[in-house]
Amino acid sequence: MxxxxxxxxxxxxxxxxxxxxxxxxxxxxxxxxxxxxxxxxxxxxxxxxxxxxxxxxxxxxxxxxxxxxxxxxxxxxxxxxxxxxxxxxxxxxxxxxxxxxxxxVADILAQRLPATLTLAAFAFLTAVVIAIPLGVTMGVLTRRGRGRRAELAFTTGSVVVATIPDFLIGVALVYLFGIRLELLPVAGNDTAAAHLLPVLSLAIGPAAVLARIVRVEMAAVLEADYVRTAKAKRLPARKIYLGHALPNAVTASLTLGGLLLGALVTGTVLVENVFAWPxxxxxxxxxxxxxxxxxxxxxxxxxxxxxxxxxxxxxxxxxxxxxxxxxxxx
Known part of the structure; x- marks a missing residue:
């Protein structure tokens, strides 16, 4: 040697x-x-x-x-x-x-950029707030092949919603809440109420995509060994779901959330024009x-x-x- x-x-x-x-x-x-x-x-x-x-x-x-x-x-x-x-x-x-x-041009960008960042940030937070509870709930209800009808309805609905362009969702929201019901302003960003429709227009599609990923991740995490061990120890369901399963499911899902944020930033182009967002x-x-x-x-x-x-x-x-x-x- x-x-x-x-x-x-x-x-x-x-x-x-x-x-x-x-x-x-x-x-x-x-x-x-x-x-x-x-x-x-x-x-x-x-x-x-x-x-x-x-x-x-x-x-x-x-x-x-x-x-x-x-x-x-x-x-x-x-x-x-x-x-x-x-x-x-x-x-x-x-x-x-x-x-x-x-x-x-730098002055124009400095003047207009904050409004776009605000819109994208609020839309991202709204998508996360909608997607995580919805995805976690569906993951718990449909684990191990349970709730076939609920899973089919959720999957079909989320796919349909995710394929609708943001600006079409915006037009529909303007017609419903701005024209028919006259509940919310449909232009500008002067008031808090004026933020609702543009933010929802951007957030609904990404929320549907993220909710599907959270559901899949949650269903997989619930079959992991450490979750089974927690159940064997007869820990409270709230601690099992929120303390053990949720952090691991959300960690993987928020990676996609970061990519969705990039799509939200570029998606503001058409939505801003629908709502005359400056x-x-x-x-x-x-x-x-x-x-x-x-x-x-x-x-x-x-x-x-x-x-x-x-x-x-x-x-x-x-x-x-x-x-x-x-x-x-x-």
Whole structure:
């Protein structure tokens, strides 16, 4: 049997910390995704047919004014020079200038972003509050093949609700509670009541999806050995369900909840327009109609960055909850 020796002064080959390698790989993936996002937002302005400056100033604007505006924005420079200038501006927090209002895009984003974040956050919390009790209850009622009819009704109903677009749910809520019953406002965000319909429009679909996952996880957890042991010890049902089964079922389900948050952020675009919500969603649609592409670029970057950061948080949470999966990927 031979023994491998290491010469004095030679570097040891101790394996790197898996957390370090995981962090480097995940950070590199984030940078690559950011580069693709930034490049796509830049090319968007140049691939769209027509002249954005002419579109923003209108067909009756003098040619001299259009040309002067193009020169001021650097649109007459070679495309690679424009790309480098675009990257440089982004690194300094300069998202450009609105072609319509002549305001800095960063100021427009700062003004509109809080309303969108508020809507998405309330919708996410509402979806969680609806989905967890509903999913847990159905998991308890339908475990071990019990309650076949209840399971079929729940599964069918949740699938149908989850497939309905958010804006259609919003239109239905506006018609029912705003027009027919005249109970709730259907536009703006000035009052607490004005938040109800937009939040429900965004939350109902994700709540249906999350509730199905919670039901499946709860039914599986109730068959685990530690739950059977708790039952054998004749612990109270409340302690078994809430103290042992619920934390494990919800931990796995909230991973999907993080991904749903990314969908909620982007889903605000259409819902905001249904309810005249003064956020990024209504602003991007208005900017597309007026061909104010610098604003569109800025909003696309914000939405994309938001989704990337949410995915990063979900990945890190998964690694913390199950380090073995992180190590296997390294």
């Amino acid at each position: 031979s023994v491998e020796t290491i010469a004095p002064g030679s570097p040891s080959k101790a394996p790197a910390n898996p957390w370090v390698r995981y962090g480097i790989r995940r950070f590199g993936r984030l940078l690559g995704s950011l580069w693709v996002l930034v490049t796509a937002s830049f090319l968007m302005l140049h691939l769209i047919p027509g002249d954005p400056v002419r579109g923003a100033l209108g067909p009756t604007a003098p040619a001299e004014l259009v040309e002067a505006r193009r020169e001021a924005l650097g649109f007459n420079d070679p495309i690679f020079d424009q790309y480098l200038a675009y990257l440089k501006r982004l690194f300094t927090g300069d998202f450009g200038t609105s072609l319509g209002s002549q305001l800095p 956020g990024l969603g209504s602003t991007i649609v208005q900017s597309i109609l007026t061909k104010d592409y610098p604003v569109v670029q800025g909003i696309v970057l914000v939405y994309g960055l938001g989704v990337l950061l949410i995915n990063l948080v979900v990945d890190v949470a998964l690694a913390l909850l199950d380090p073995r999966s992180k190590i296997r990927e390294v």
